Amino acid sequence: MADIGTDHGFLPIELARSGRVPRAFACDKRTRPLEQTRVNIEDAKVADRVEARLGDGLAPVQGERLGTVTIAGMGSPAIHRILRGKGDCDIRRFVLAPNDDAVALRQALFTLELWLDDERIVEDDGRFYPVLVASARSSSRARAPRSPTRADLLLGAPLHHGGPNVRPWLQARATHLATRLGATAGRHRPAEAAQLLEDLDILRAFLFRAERSASFR
Numbered sequence: 001m002a003d004i005g006t007d008h009g010f011l012p013i014e015l016a017r018s019g020r021v022p023r024a025f026a027c028d029k030r031t032r033p034l035e036q037t038r039v040n041i042e043d044a045k046v047a048d049r050v051e052a053r054l055g056d057g058l059a060p061v062q063g064e065r066l067g068t069v070t071i072a073g074m075g076s077p078a079i080h081r082i083l084r085g086k087g088d089c090d091i092r093r094f095v096l097a098p099n100d101d102a103v104a105l106r107q108a109l110f111t112l113e114l115w116l117d118d119e120r121i122v123e124d125d126g127r128f129y130p131v132l133v134a135s136a137r138s139s140s141r142a143r144a145p146r147s148p149t150r151a152d153l154l155l156g157a158p159l160h161h162g163g164p165n166v167r168p169w170l171q172a173r174a175t176h177l178a179t180r181l182g183a184t185a186g187r188h189r190p191a192e193a194a195q196l197l198e199d200l201d202i203l204r205a206f207l208f209r210a211e212r213s214a215s216f217r
């Protein structure tokens with residue numbers, strides 16, 4: 001596996017230490033965090049399995065064959081830019097944890113012909129984050145992909161049927177959008193207000209369903 005934007009390398013070190021991956025690349029574009037990553041790799045005694053590599057996006061692992069690439073803790077536009085640079089990498093799947101609402105990332109996956117295989121909402125310190133699992137669209141897939149609807153962009157299709165943390169995450173998103181809608185009052189931005197209203201309607205419809213369905217608990 002490779003962790004892009006690894007900072008201090010905690011994720012690949014833990015995955016190697018616990019035996020969940022045989023080999024990992026811890027990659028970052030900044031020298032300082034990577035120096036600390038190298039210290040952490042030595043401390044965790046995983047130097048035979050984890051290699052720190054310096055570089056932008058997927059550049060440090062070009063030509064490698066990778067089971068999983070993780071990109072976490074960046075905004076959707078930064079993750080999109082990294083995915084666009086996939087080049088020659090042979091990557092089975094991506095696990096992506098943006099630090100925003102992931103709407104732009106879900107659209108980007110469709111544009112890049114990556115398939116959203118799974119999506120979960122994880123909670124950390126009272127905040128909720130979407131985690132997306134994507135892979136290249138294989139020609140063996142029976143159905144041709146359809147363009148994502150606005151509902152697909154607001155919450156990935158795998159979340160439409162519920163799952164852990166989906167309900168509180170929907171509530172938090174709806175509150176956030178209602179606050180943004182309130183802030184548009186007085187400013188002349190009819191297109192922005194109309195989009196926020198449409199998004200709120202979609203989220204509230206899912207919330208209505210979530211409050212009545214056991215699969216959202």
Ligand SMILES: C[S@@+](CC[C@H](N)C(=O)[O-])C[C@H]1O[C@@H](n2cnc3c(N)ncnc32)[C@H](O)[C@@H]1O
Binds near residue numbers: 004072
């Ligand atoms: C907020 S930290 C997230 C660290 C870790 N992935 C996590 O989720 O806790 C973002 C890291 O991504 C790195 N980064 C940002 N853009 C990058 C890029 N294009 N290529 C490689 N690393 C990048 C930064 O240097 C920083 O260490």
